[in-house]
Amino acid sequence: MQTAIIIDDEAKGRLALKEKLKSYCPEIALVAEASNGKEGIEAIALHHPQVVFLDIEMPGMNGFEMLNNLPDKNFHIIFTTAYDQYAIRAIKYAAFDYLLKPVDIEELRLAIQKISLLPVHQTKNQVDLLTQNINHPRKLLNKLAIPTLDGLFFYDINDIIYLEANSNYTTLFFNNNTKIVASKTLKDFEELLGDDIFFRSHHSYIINLNYIKRYIRGDGGQVELHNGTCLEISRRKKEEFLKIIGY
């Protein structure tokens, strides 16, 4: 049994989620509702919920601002939002869970299952990372929380040299000659990282374009990265790759 509160400015929104929790998530005990950030802070302080369903778009204080105003963040957060691509990406970078309104019952259940497995102590770090990304002056998402079997690790994406697929896991290689194995597929990372500085050069690789040292011609060719690693470029990616690097 986990305690939860819903923070949403729209009554209908709160109502819909409340009814779904009540009907399909018996392990959640809804202890309070709040219609804005101010009420939310008060409710958290009062009830110490284990889970907070937090709407991002609210008049006055939005969801992120509210989090920053909380002294302690020892609860799981599930963001709810009707539509906000940018915010959702930022949430993903911070490895938070989120639900899109109207809420899908299966997604709701899954999110609740997942949070029960994660430690609460990382929430503050995740919120910090989220805040940093949100407040980036040029809206660039640089900071990434990477879930591993050993927990979340926080990295700057500019430090990633390349990523290598490893069945359902992905190995990330960094510019300080370290690597980690993330519990996400390469496809997940491809979506997350976008194509600004990263390029899916191969079925098994995503490379950071900023670390390319040289291109070696061949069938698809190879690319040598700054750490000396040579990676194959798949044949069907060759043309696109050459175009991107301005060959």
Add this chain to the structure above:
Amino acid sequence: MHYRIIILFTLLLIPVSALFSQQLSFTSYTSANGLSQNSGYCMAQDGQGYLWMGTQDGLNKFNGKNIITFYKENTRRGNLTDNFIRTLLYDSLNNWLWIGTSSGLCIYNCRADSFYNATHYFPAADTLNGLMIRSIVAGRTPEEILVLTYSEGLFICNTKQRLHRQFFQQPHTKNNTEAAVVWNNEIAVVANRQLFFIKDSAEMILADSRLDDVRKLFVWQQKLWAASTKSGVMVIDSSARPAIRLFNAGSSDVGTFAVDKNNHLWIGTRNAGIAIIEPGQFNVMHSFTDAANQNEWPQKFTLSLFKDRQNNMWTGSSGGGFAVNNGKKNDFALIQKKELQYGKAAHNMILSIYKAPGNLLYEGTQLEGMRIYDLATDRTISVINPGGASANSVYSITASSPASIWVASVAGLYNFNSTLKKFTHYVDSSMLTSITGQYVYKLKGRDSLLYSSYHGAVFFDLKNKKFRVFKYQDDRGKQVNLVVHNALEDAKGNIWLGCVGYGLVRYNITTHAIEIIDAVKAFSKTVNALFDDNGVLWAGTTDGLIAYDIASGKILHTFSAANGLPGNVIYSIEKDAQGNFWCGTNVGLLKIDPRTNKIIQVKASAGLQADEFNTACSDADDSGNLYFGGINGVTFFNPSAFSVDKFSPEPLIESFKIANKEIDLDEAVSYRGTIELNHSQNFITLQYGVNNFLNHDECQYKYRLKNVDADWVFSGNRSFVNYSGLTPGEYKFQLQSSNSNGIWSNGIKELTIIIYPAWWQTWWFRLIVLFSAIALLIVAVANTISGIRYKAAIKQKMVETEMAALKAQMNPHFMFNCINSIDAFIQTNDKYNATLYLNKFAKLIRNVLDSSKQNLVNFSKDIDTLKLYLELELLRNENKFSVQLDIADEVANSDYKVPPLIIQPFVENAIVHGLRNKEGNAGKLEIVISKTATHIVYTITDNGIGRLAAQQLKTGKDSSYGITMSYERIKLLNEEETAAVIFTDLYNDDGAAGTHVIVNLKIK
């Protein structure tokens, strides 16, 4: 106009037959021909070949046709000091003509076309001024000129140093320096009747050399010949043994000498004409004092003798002007009847000739029957009239045997028995074709004649003396009326007929088939004469000469006026032993070499009967002599003795006129290579000529102005050409001339004419105009393109703005929240509201999707959409505010079109920022829609928290994207620089009291 004198020489070194006796003839030029005066004092020929002739009154420049006279009053440039021209010398080194007058020495600079007083070139020689000049003689070197005066001795002028020295200044020699000449590279001078030599500036008298009043010194055969006024000719053999002996030239008063091309010395006397001496013999070969010809040479008083560059000998006489001898009339013999007969004038129209073996020549005349001429005795031995007036025009003569001569006359066919001197007339009155005879031909190996009349051809059987009808069908069965001018049989026995109207026709005597040779007919329909040259038929036509190869049926040659034949009408053809064809034409005789295509024309001036010959009127004999009959007798000659005049100098341009005004050049136009004109000087006249003194009238010209004349223009003897309307550019005028034998000059005279364009015609101006035009075009095109681009950009922007606007209107946040609200009804089992709002939402989505396809929608539909939107917002916000929508009737009922959902962002803005953030449920939204004359006016008023407060509440993201889009759309719709949107912040006593927005939309 030419006064001709025939001189027959009796003393000829080379024996010639009586038929081709050598003759000398003179053509004289007197005041009747434009000469300024008839005292032919002196002559010279300049570098371009002009002959200069000095008289007592004026200096004449002659080109063989025209004489231009210079007087001291009328020289174009500079001055002639006196009109009495005593002596002339051409100085080829300087291209000067030295002119000694009765009053001073002049120099004519040929290139500069200007006369100068000698002091112009010899400033120190002012003593020459006004002196009477005795003679001017070439010195020892090309730059040395000797000038003898009557009163100041001898001047030796050096043209290189422009210096002179005077000799014979002693009182007894000064006035008596009589003659000078360079002999053995020394200057021999007769002064005061003594012979002097000038050696190293000293005057040396030769011992025993007293001479008698010498007029002229001359060197011939290394001897010094002196012309004396009292003793005739005195000869000094050598300066080492200066013995003087007299030479009897038939006169004691001798004035001048010259040597002809045969190195014969011509001696001009003052009272006995000319004596000619053969070299080596030193006896007079011919003298005009001979009783036999003295009367034929009226000009006894010879003043001057001169040989020109084409070896013509000129004489100048007192009173007779100048005369030129050319020995060109010796090649052709002439048969003419000269005597009067029965009081009638001599009639020499020869229509036909037949050269019988032996010495007899049969001539068929017009109106006077047939003559028989004995070539051996040079006499017409009989004139025979076949009978009747009509029979006396004999068109054709041939023979079937030596004694049997056949004659085609107007009265029909006659046989003449030359032994019995008897005519027999053959006529078949039933056959029209048997009379009006044109032509008769004896078929080889057959006892038959081919006889043609004006009406067509028939055969005449010699055995039974009967006419036989000719087959008249051609191979296409067409009736053909063949009038035959000439016929011959080829090696295969075909008869070839030269016909009128059908050209060349082949007649097969066995099959009787007629074939008209189309290739020849295409060239000419009238064939006058035929010649079979080993299987090649040469046909003389009225359109030129054509060679047809019998074996191949191909045309091998054509000669016509188009390719340089002097005339198109060929009457007769003969071939000489050298392989040349000789044709009688209407422009004289033509000699055509078929191997080189070279054509030589011989005109009447060479001694022909006339320029006009007659059809098929020619024959040849076994000795190679050719006979051609024409309108004035028969010309006969041996082609091997015929010599062609090869002298054909390059022509000259004599005058260049612009709009009939002589161009002003600083030199003679004949020396110019280039003439530059401005754009308005484009009407030009060129006069040209050739300095040929042999039959100048028969010299011809051809010219072309390249890029104007397509080809050479043969101008005959016309010696000028006009060009008008020449456009600016560079032109090359080319000129070539021929001599009287049709030999074209080796050189082609060329003159480049440059017409400069006016400034507006220049390339740079045109370039500027072109560039300007291009620049303007580019600007215009660029403007158009940018206009098009601008419109396209606007359109694109409209589209993009619409799309973006629709995206903005379909604010996903709003949409999903709406759905979430409906979800809430579902979760709470509020079926009615769930369905109600789901339907409203569905309608809204439908309207938005519909309008997304259109730029403009009906106003009422747009308001419906707005209403749906408002209802859904009210649902979401749980009636936190109230809405009042007030639409003027004239707008509501109109059919105005508006951009879809243009004010929705302002409404949304009012709700989301103004009203939702407002405490309590007293929010009010008032939307008023009215119109002005031109605009729909939307007024959106809320009593929310105001823009300032809303701004502060705004979270990170820019929520006014929809408003921005609406601004753009309004701007585009209204075509205004700024969107017609007015925001007003409302205030009351407690501060901000909402926002008031006015949107003006242009009515469409």
